[in-house]
Amino acid sequence: MRGFSFRRFFAYFKKEGKQILRDPSTFQIAFILPLLMIFIFAYGVSLDAKNIPLGLLLEDTSPTARSLENAFLSTEYFKVTTSYNRKDLINNLTNGHLRGIVTVPLNFSKNLLRGDPAPLQILLDGSEPNTAHFVLNYAQGVIKNWNIQQATAGNPSLNLPINPEQRIWFNPSLKSRDVLLPGSIAIIMSLIGTLLTALVVAREWERGTMEAIMSTQIRISEMFLGKLLPYFLLGLASMTLCVTFSVTLFAVPFRGSYLILLLSTSIFLLAALGLGLLISSTTRNQFVASQISIMLGFLPAFILSGFIFEINSLPWIIQGLTYLLPPRYFVTILQSSFLSGTIWELILPNLFFMLLMALILLGISSKKIVKRLD
Amino acid sequence: MNRASQQGDHKSAIHINNITKIFSDMDRPALDQINASIRCGIMTGLVGPDGAGKTTLLRLMAGLLLPTKGTIEVMGFNTITNSERLHAITGYMPQKFGLYEDLTVIENLDLYADLHDLKEKDKKSTFERMLKFTSLTPFTHRLAGNLSGGMKQKLGLACSLLGRPKILLLDEPSVGVDPLSRRELRKMVLELIQQGMSVVWSTSYLDEADKCHEVLLLNEGKLLFYGSPKELSKRVEGRVFQIDVPLKKRRSLLKEFLNREDIRDGVIQGSKVRLVGAPSFQLEPQDSKWQLVTPKFEDAFVDFLGGGPGGSSMLAEKMPSKKANTIPPIQAEHLTKRFGNFTAANNISFTVQRGEIFGLLGPNGAGKSTIFKMLCGLLQPTEGKALVSGLDLKRSTSKARTKIGYMAQKFSLYGDLSVQENLNFFSGVYGLIGHEREKKIDQMVTVFDLFPYLDSNAGLLPLGYKQRLALACSVMHEPDVLFLDEPTSGVDPLTRREFWSHINGMVEKGVTIMVTTHFMEEAEYCDRISLIYKGINIAIGSPDYIKASASTKKIPDPTLEDAFITLIEKIDSQETRRDH
Amino acid sequence: MRIKKFKKTWYRIKALIIKEILAVWRDKKSRFMLIAPPLVQLIILSHAATLEVLNISLGVNNQDNGWYSHELIQRINGSPYFKYVYEFHNPEDMHSAIDTQKVLIAIQFQSNFSRLIAANQPAQLQIVLDGRKSNASQIVMGYLNLILQDFNVEILKNQGVVVPEPIDIEFRSFFNPNIDYLYFTIPSLVAILSMLLALMVTAMSVSRERENGTFDQLLVSPLQPWQILIGKMVPALVISIAESTLLMIIALFLFDVPFTGSLILLYSSMIIFLLSIVGIGLFISSISHTQQQSILGTFVFVTPTILLSGYATPIENMPLWLQPFTNLLPIKHFFIIIKGIFLKNISATDVWLHTWPMALIALFTLSLAGFMFKRRLG
Structure with missing residues (x-):
């Protein structure tokens, strides 16, 4: 960079920094919203299904049926309401107070003893497919388990042929909080990097300061860096806040290397900033800039990153799309860094693709910004 | 065309070589084959009506736009291939001054000092000098957003000067700025020129052009004239007259004059009318009251562009006369407004008569917009009352407001709606219904010649048409009182004349006008003026009365601008004396 | 006399309403931004935002x-x-x-x-x-x-061990026989996307007028503050309802989501829902000085709302103490109504059960916005 003036860069950098500190809305996005989200992920949103309201229709009240009821009562997955009135239960299913009903028919135990088919029926609320699937799987599990136990209970010497020995790595108690809090960093970083940057550049055009700045000796490289660095630092500060709160207040483990966290966040921020600058170079209208930022920055970080919704479950076209967007790589690195420690085979390729994207985005946006008004 | 550079004694500062600039969204070139050599060490004015291409030319000189054809060299540096060297020797102040409103005065200076590569060790002394030069020292730590328009302008100038430029480019630096600040700015720039700087100053205020050494006159992208303003003024020598007229009849007389074939231009100046005759004009013997005066640049400018728009206002002709009424249309009773400890307006009282043009004048930040806003109901007074046609704006707001028309500074129309939609909206909001509404809209379209633009976005109209539309929208409901907030700020003389012919016509029909302005030519149209300073009314009366009251030994026959400044300085000196 | 006055007032408000609709609809770019992103979002998000685990x-x-x-x-x-x-x-x-x-x-x-x-x-x-x-x-x-x-x-x-026969387990899924995720995501997205639009349109409408200087023009007109409020509310309602209608047509004809309930119930509860959202939008608008602040303010409201609404994760999974607070979110109630009407043909009584909380929220947010407006004008 021939003739790069550190001083001019620093002056622009300082100006941008002061503006960040003085506008309450930047502060809101970088610090208030992250805290709010951390709080919500820590206390509110959870993927761990527990105490799902389930109705148990006992048309058969024999001890066998009672023992099945006990099997349901003893799992923590369900909050069971036993009833003998079919209509009541179905009403409650319709209005959403129950998410499923297990019906034990009149001759259930009699048929079971006789070796006749003794079908059980599970009624589900299909309007909540997430919960419906869950209820179906777990209720089946409870019933099958109970069925085998009925056999083994009468015969203490009997062993089950296959004994699953299950180990859950990295997060033995499957706390979704430990997964969601790290992932939320990606959302915040893309808001700061993309949305905020796009808006701030649009504002400089609207207020006419861009024109004055461009008539000075400042070079594009100096301006580019002077704009980038403050939001980069703001992003890092916000990331530090998120990590500190997650680890100290909510006891999310951090097993990886802080250096890699810093490195990957930096690369992701560069990609997000590149996208933000690119958006701002195509539109000078704040409404349009914000809409594009939501489409290309915020939603991918939320939906197409594997943060909450499993990428492998998506239709293949959308899966393909996730490879073109940086958030999926970043969320993978984040969740691993917190929970599994540094696994190079995982970190390196993800870092590489993120870096590639950052370079492409920054490259295009630096080409698109010229020191001219037309 | 006089190529000043060929005179030899001054070398060329900016060499414009056959410049053409075409924007894709315009149907004609913004600039069309411009050639000029701007001389070193003088002030060159860039004048012309709106849409002439002044800003485009300045931006090309500053290397901010790519020319479609041709080249510009500034001190020998090509604006495109050598833009780095160019930016090192030019200072440029864009229209909005280019200040960061959330940074303080000193922070803005510091930023631009670094960007202009001012040496660190020179910073402190330069800042001190600049702050003193611009009298901003007491406001060093105030946010730029909280400065008045005049102070912003000076700070903008200071920022563009930090690189010690050889060439200074100023884009309409005096729009929206009061005469006091304008005069100070001019003084500052002249000082810089004495130190050897070359200045290009674009403006639509032609009294400023008069004070430039040379002017480039642009119209619709073409260079019409390049030379000294005197040279252009000379063309109308012997054709500019002033006539003393009876105060009551000056508006109707002006209309008559303007409708004469042999009169090119005319304006009201207090109790006088100033006229420019066509070349064919012959002074009749009975016109003994016609007094030959020295032509000004503005006279020549209007003449050069083919004369003013004529005197009749179709708008006013179609308007029914307001019924005579004893209730005064505007009454201010002890209006006071406090913001915290700060008193923005202090005990202001006056009454405006039916059919009167009443002007509110004052420096930026003196409180005149606060008073204006209280009068039209945008601000609630802390104490006192504002009455429109006898109705208190605090109580019967809706009824009082149907009697008001309002036209804001920047023609605040809905830029993304079409002309038709704007007309529909404003007529609807003011309660025009059905046939009456259609008739009124048709009338406005005819009067203001809006038909070709009905479907274009209001935001994309030429400035003159924007102003017509804004006026149309504010008078459709035939208000008793029309509030005009700096109605012709940044507007060229031709458009301004047309605007005032409508206003004059409406006043003849009994409409009352309340106007704020920084533009003294405009203040001359007023019947009475109130000069506001530091929240109080320091003088009230006709323009001639105000001028007379400021007459001193040094300036026995002051212009309105002189009077404005003298009266304000008098207050300042009284205060200093009291302080001592 | 009375009727004439009423008519006049209505004409004034109507002019404002037409203007507001034109303001977002006339400009090509902003019209594109109103239609294209919601469509793309509906198509991508309806397939993406599920907790199902496949492949x-x-x-x-x-x-x-x-x-x-x-x-x-x-x-x-x-x-x-x-x-x-x-x-x-x-x-x-x-x-x-x-x-x-x-x-x-x-x-x-x-x-x-x-x-x-x-x-x-x-x-x-x-x-x-x-x-x-x-x-x-x-x-x-x-x-x-x-x-x-x-x-x-x-x-x-x-192995010859006497074991009970494996129990046959039949399941029947009400309202959605194949437990198709689209039945859930599409009605939910209709609610979310119309909420977003109503918020954006109102949050930016005042700050844009303020930045362009046209707000003063409105204030000096005979329109009273409550009339201006109505003039800002109705267009947002109209636009959002139009958009959700478009999205619902796509849902019914492109995605084959069933519609079992009453359209009248759906639209009337949607109006109440959108009113409560418009109140929030106007509130954000009244405390913002610039468009940037309105946009970011909208974000600070929307992100937590969607997270807690029961869309991304079921409300039952939330801690018990937090669950009552979700009742303060209008969209939570509307989710129940819109899914209920689409899939379950719920009764007017059930709809009312979730409409009155939204009406209460609407009343609160609108009066708050009205209060903030009046305070800033005074």
Whole structure:
């Protein structure tokens, strides 16, 4: 960079920094919203299904049926309401107070003893497919388990042929909080990097300061860096806040290397900033800039990153799309860094693709910004 | 065309070589084959009506736009291939001054000092000098957003000067700025020129052009004239007259004059009318009251562009006369407004008569917009009352407001709606219904010649048409009182004349006008003026009365601008004396 | 006289309403931004935002090579949820496949697995899950357990042990027989996207007028503050309702989501819902000085709202103390109504049960916005 003036860069950098500190809305996005989200992920949103309201229709009240009821009562997955009135239960299913009903028919135990088919029926609320699937799987599990136990209970010497020995790595108690809090960093970083940057550049055009700045000796490289660095630092500060709160207040483990966290966040921020600058170079209208930022920055970080919704479950076209967007790589690195420690085979390729994207985005946006008004 | 550079004694500062600039969204070139050599060490004015291409030319000189054809060299540096060297020797102040409103005065200076590569060790002394030069020292730590328009302008100038430029480019630096600040700015720039700087100053205020050494006159992208303003003024020598007229009849007389074939231009100046005759004009013997005066640049400018728009206002002709009424249309009773400890307006009282043009004048930040806003109901007074046609704006707001028309500074129309939609909206909001509404809209379209633009976005109209539309929208409901907030700020003389012919016509029909302005030519149209300073009314009366009251030994026959400044300085000196 | 006055007032407000609609509709770019993003979002998000776990990759380290291990792998492979099965020759490779997220779940058979079962001895099956995907792991484990339980019972039976017959489990899903996720995501997205639009349009409408200087023009007109408020509310309502109608048409004809309930009930509750949202938008607008602040303010409201609304994750999963607070979110109630009307044909009484809380919220947010307006004008 021939003739790069550190001083001019620093002056622009300082100006941008002061503006960040003085506008309450930047502060809101970088610090208030992250805290709010951390709080919500820590206390509110959870993927761990527990105490799902389930109705148990006992048309058969024999001890066998009672023992099945006990099997349901003893799992923590369900909050069971036993009833003998079919209509009541179905009403409650319709209005959403129950998410499923297990019906034990009149001759259930009699048929079971006789070796006749003794079908059980599970009624589900299909309007909540997430919960419906869950209820179906777990209720089946409870019933099958109970069925085998009925056999083994009468015969203490009997062993089950296959004994699953299950180990859950990295997060033995499957706390979704430990997964969601790290992932939320990606959302915040893309808001700061993309949305905020796009808006701030649009504002400089609207207020006419861009024109004055461009008539000075400042070079594009100096301006580019002077704009980038403050939001980069703001992003890092916000990331530090998120990590500190997650680890100290909510006891999310951090097993990886802080250096890699810093490195990957930096690369992701560069990609997000590149996208933000690119958006701002195509539109000078704040409404349009914000809409594009939501489409290309915020939603991918939320939906197409594997943060909450499993990428492998998506239709293949959308899966393909996730490879073109940086958030999926970043969320993978984040969740691993917190929970599994540094696994190079995982970190390196993800870092590489993120870096590639950052370079492409920054490259295009630096080409698109010229020191001219037309 | 006089190529000043060929005179030899001054070398060329900016060499414009056959410049053409075409924007894709315009149907004609913004600039069309411009050639000029701007001389070193003088002030060159860039004048012309709106849409002439002044800003485009300045931006090309500053290397901010790519020319479609041709080249510009500034001190020998090509604006495109050598833009780095160019930016090192030019200072440029864009229209909005280019200040960061959330940074303080000193922070803005510091930023631009670094960007202009001012040496660190020179910073402190330069800042001190600049702050003193611009009298901003007491406001060093105030946010730029909280400065008045005049102070912003000076700070903008200071920022563009930090690189010690050889060439200074100023884009309409005096729009929206009061005469006091304008005069100070001019003084500052002249000082810089004495130190050897070359200045290009674009403006639509032609009294400023008069004070430039040379002017480039642009119209619709073409260079019409390049030379000294005197040279252009000379063309109308012997054709500019002033006539003393009876105060009551000056508006109707002006209309008559303007409708004469042999009169090119005319304006009201207090109790006088100033006229420019066509070349064919012959002074009749009975016109003994016609007094030959020295032509000004503005006279020549209007003449050069083919004369003013004529005197009749179709708008006013179609308007029914307001019924005579004893209730005064505007009454201010002890209006006071406090913001915290700060008193923005202090005990202001006056009454405006039916059919009167009443002007509110004052420096930026003196409180005149606060008073204006209280009068039209945008601000609630802390104490006192504002009455429109006898109705208190605090109580019967809706009824009082149907009697008001309002036209804001920047023609605040809905830029993304079409002309038709704007007309529909404003007529609807003011309660025009059905046939009456259609008739009124048709009338406005005819009067203001809006038909070709009905479907274009209001935001994309030429400035003159924007102003017509804004006026149309504010008078459709035939208000008793029309509030005009700096109605012709940044507007060229031709458009301004047309605007005032409508206003004059409406006043003849009994409409009352309340106007704020920084533009003294405009203040001359007023019947009475109130000069506001530091929240109080320091003088009230006709323009001639105000001028007379400021007459001193040094300036026995002051212009309105002189009077404005003298009266304000008098207050300042009284205060200093009291302080001592 | 009275009627004439009323008519005049209505004409004034009507002019304002038409202007507001034109302001967002006339400009090509902003019209595009009103239509295109919601459509793309509906199509992508309806397929993306589910907690379903499909296409699972399984890692296997089989040191056994007997019949039982092969049979179990076959059974897993035959399940519709598992898509990829990778064989690893040693445990280290298998573990590193978990590490690098090549597989979500891995199972390991000891060399004596089949021998032990054949000899009526219990055999261990090692299962490793990736806890970094807590939701997926939990669900996959459920799938696997069902397969194992059935296999166990069959082995026991073949060994001659008297075991109860496996119980037939039938299931019936109400309202959505195939538990199709689109039935859930599409109505929810209709609610979310119309909320977003109503918010954006109102939040920016005042700050844009303020930045352009046209707000003063409105204030000096005979329109009273409440009339201006109505003039800002109605267009946002109209635009959002138009958009949700468009989205619903796509839902019904492109995605084949059933519609069982009453349109009148849906639209009337939608109006109440949008009113409460418009109140929030106007409130954000009244405290913002610039468009940037309105946009960012909208974000600070929208992100937590969607997270807590029950869309991304079920409300039942939230801690008990937090659940009542979700009743303060209008969209939570509207989710119940819109899904109810689409899928369950719920009664007017049930709709009312969730409409009055929204009406109450609307009343509160609108009066708050009105109060803030008046205060800033005074």
